[in-house]
Amino acid sequence: MATDHGTRMLQHLRHGADVLPDDAPGAKAEADRLATVSLAGSVVAGHDVAEVSTPFGYLFDDLADAFPQHHLPTxxxxxxxxxxxxxxxxxxxQAPADPxxxxxxxxxxxxWGQFIDHDITANTDRKTLFSxxxxxxxEPRTPAxxxxGLRNLRQPALNLDSVYGDGPQGASAALYDGPALRVGRVALTTDAGDPVPGQRVTxxxxxxxDLFRDGTTAVIGDGRNDENLVVAQFHVAFLRFHNAVLEWVRVNEPHLIGRALFRRVRDLVRFHYQWLVVHDYLKTVTATGTVDQILLGGNRVFRPRHDTYMPLEFSVAAYRFGHSMVRGAYDFNLNFGRNPDGTALxxxxxxxxxxxxxGGARPAPFNGGGTTTLPFNWVIDWNRFVHKGDGDATHFARRIxxxxxxxxxxMVNQVTPDDEAQLPDLLQAVLRHLAVRNLLRGYSLAIPTGQAVAAALGVPALTTAELQAGNGDELNRALTDGGFLEATPLWFYLLKEAEVKSNGNALGPxxxxxxxxxxxxxIRADEGSYLHRGWTPAxxxxxxxxxxxxxxSDLFRFAGVLPA
Structure with missing residues (x-):
């Protein structure tokens, strides 16, 4: 798979929207509904979907072929x-949170996990005509x-097309100022000229x-990265990292100019990103030794074909483990968190x-605060988010x-004005409740049970006692009454596996x-990746x-977003 094939912008794709290939049932009506979804500036419709999308598939073909034998009852x-x-x-x-x-x-x-997700998948969440x-x-669908009927609007390669789109000469040229990526400036005053309160973080x-904006819309390769402030600031860090790498290359490799300069910078940024995903992100969130076993011993389960695909067991179940890591509140910076002088807002x-x-805030961006760009007092202090040796337990994610x-x-942002006008309160509540939505989505998309997946991997299945361990009465009652102790939804099962096998500090086996x-x-399937080039940070x-x-944290320091 060529790294540059099919890169694109999903600037107006709000979180959860999806599209259908033209031969799927209801595709024409769905294309008509997607008047605000654009790829590289063009509305997705009909045959265009197949040209810009990649397939989803099942990691465990034998389980899918035997549907519904290894799935929740249909x-x-x-x-x-x-x-x-x-x-x-x-x-x-329970609130307040248990320390x-x-x-x-x-x-x-x-x-970081959400940023990766937006770089490799788009199309498996929320309300669509297909699911x-x-x-x-x-109603559960068959795997076939x-x-x-479902297509991925992202390349699954970790190639940062969510940042780069199709480059400065393509339809995503608005992202660029020459070979540099555009970064927005934060607001020091309101639009009325009043000073924004608080202390500087930078x-x-x-x-x-801030993200560069056209009015209130972030001009970025994937609009979902303006969904919440932490992932938006993470995206800003990568914009600035690209620009810092650009300056480094200009000094250290001055012979490079024009397109060759841009390609060199983009390759370096991608290689650093891919290497860190493997050697920092994955080694942090997975069980000790897993990454090295795969790097040295090869893939045993996921073997990408020439037309590489995104496994549904990953995107609909396993990779949603990050939802359980979200905190109810964050020590964000001096203004919205701990401040030694007691002046926090x-x-x-x-x-x-x-x-x-x-930019996706309702009813108005930035909470109606009188500015169409990020107020300076909301710049993140990454020192409160990145250090593994931090002595403050609230600077860590919640357990998996x-x-x-x-x-x-x-989740108020998951309900559109159309939803509010058309759906009864009970169904709006489903969209707002992340756990309910994840479980129903897995059922709809024919995801196999946790027990079936464990057997396919040769991993001992969780026992009834392990599935019930540490639960409240309501949760155990739901497991028992639902028949889920024998056939457990995969997303729930993998969260419980992490809880009982890794004490919530990593995923289970x-x-x-x-x-x-x-x-x-x-990454292995991408011929342009760091693995194929034999690249290391050296x-x-x-x-x-x-x-x-x-x-x-090194990448953030190089980008100039990690205060000393």
Whole structure:
């Protein structure tokens, strides 16, 4: 697979939207509905979908071929919809949060995972004509229907087309200022000229810490990266990293000009990113040794074909483990978090407020704060998110387990004005409740059970006692009444596996294998990746003292977004 094939912008694709190939049932009506979804500036419709999309498939073909033998029962969709809703409703952490629920994974990994997801997948979430969970009865599709009717709007390669689009000479030229990527400046005053309150997080004069905007719309390769403030600031870090690498190459390789200069910079950024995904991100969130086993021993389960695909067991179940890592509030910076001099504007940044300071905020961007760009007081202090040796437990993600924080049951940004006008309150509640939506989506898209996947991987299945360990009465009642102790939804199963096998500080054996094999396999399938080039950080950019970039905090330092 060529790295540059099919790169594109998903600037107006809001989180959860999807499209159908032209031969899928209802495709024409769905294309008409997607008037605001554009790829590289063009509305997706009809045959165009096949040209710009890549396939989804199943990691375990034998399980899919035997459908529904290894899946949740399909004979009573109404009953299963109710039982899955009850299970998801019970997957809620008690408030206030239990201090014992903190993991040893720094909080940045939650949103780094979201950034990766937006780089490799688009199309498996929320309400669509093909797979709608906001209905009274969710009907399960057959695996053949799913692979025919659902397409991935992203290349699964980790090639950062969510950042680069199709380059400065393509339809995504608005992202660029020459070979540099455009970065927006934060607001020091409101549009009325009043000063924004609070203290600076960045040095005086360093104000390029917002996404570049056309009005309130972020001009970026994937609009979902303006969904919440942490992932938006993560995207800003990569824009600035590209520009810092550009300056490094100009100094150290001055013979490069024009397109050759841009390609060299883009390759370096991609290689650093891919290497860090494998050696920092994956080694942090998966069981010890998993990554090295795959790098040295090869992929056993996910073997990408020439027309590489995205495994549904990964995108619909295993890779949604990050939802359980979300905190209900963050120590965000001096203004919205801990401040030694006691002048913080808020003692924490509640999770819901992180959606009020992005271009997707409702009813108005930046919480109606009088500015169409990010106020300077909301620039993130990455020092509170990235350090593994941090002595503050609240700077870490929540454990990977079956308990989600309460704000994830009321995801206001998941309900559109059309939803509010057309759907009854009960179905709007389904869209807002992340756990319920994930479970219903897995049922709809024919995801096999956790027990079936464990058997296919040769991993001992969780026992009934392990599935019930540490649960509240409501959750255990939902597991028992739903018949889920014998046939467990894969997403729930892998969260519970992490909880009982890794104490929530990493994925368990099955989850680790699916996640690591998929991401490493996608890099292996890309002929332009760092693995195919035999690249290491020793061949990348360096700090003035010769130091290498070997962690996400190093990349942030090089980009100038990690304060000293």
């Amino acid at each position: 004979g009573d969709p109404a009953g299963m919809t109710a039982r899955l809703t009850a299970l998801g409703t019970a997957m809620v952490e 014992a629920g903190n993991s040893v994974i720094p909080a940045v990994y939650t949103y 709608d969970v906001a209905v009274e009865v969710v 229907d799913v692979t025919t 040095p005086e004069g360093d104000d390029s810490h 808020l003692p924490t940044a509640p999770f819901g407020l992180l959606f009020a300071f992005t 387990d079956t308990r989600l924080v309460p704000p994830l049951t009321q 099955a989850g680790s294998r699916i996640v690591a094999e998929t991401l490493i396999g996608q 061949r990348g950019v360096r700090f003035p003292d010769g130091g290498l970039i070997v962690s996400i």
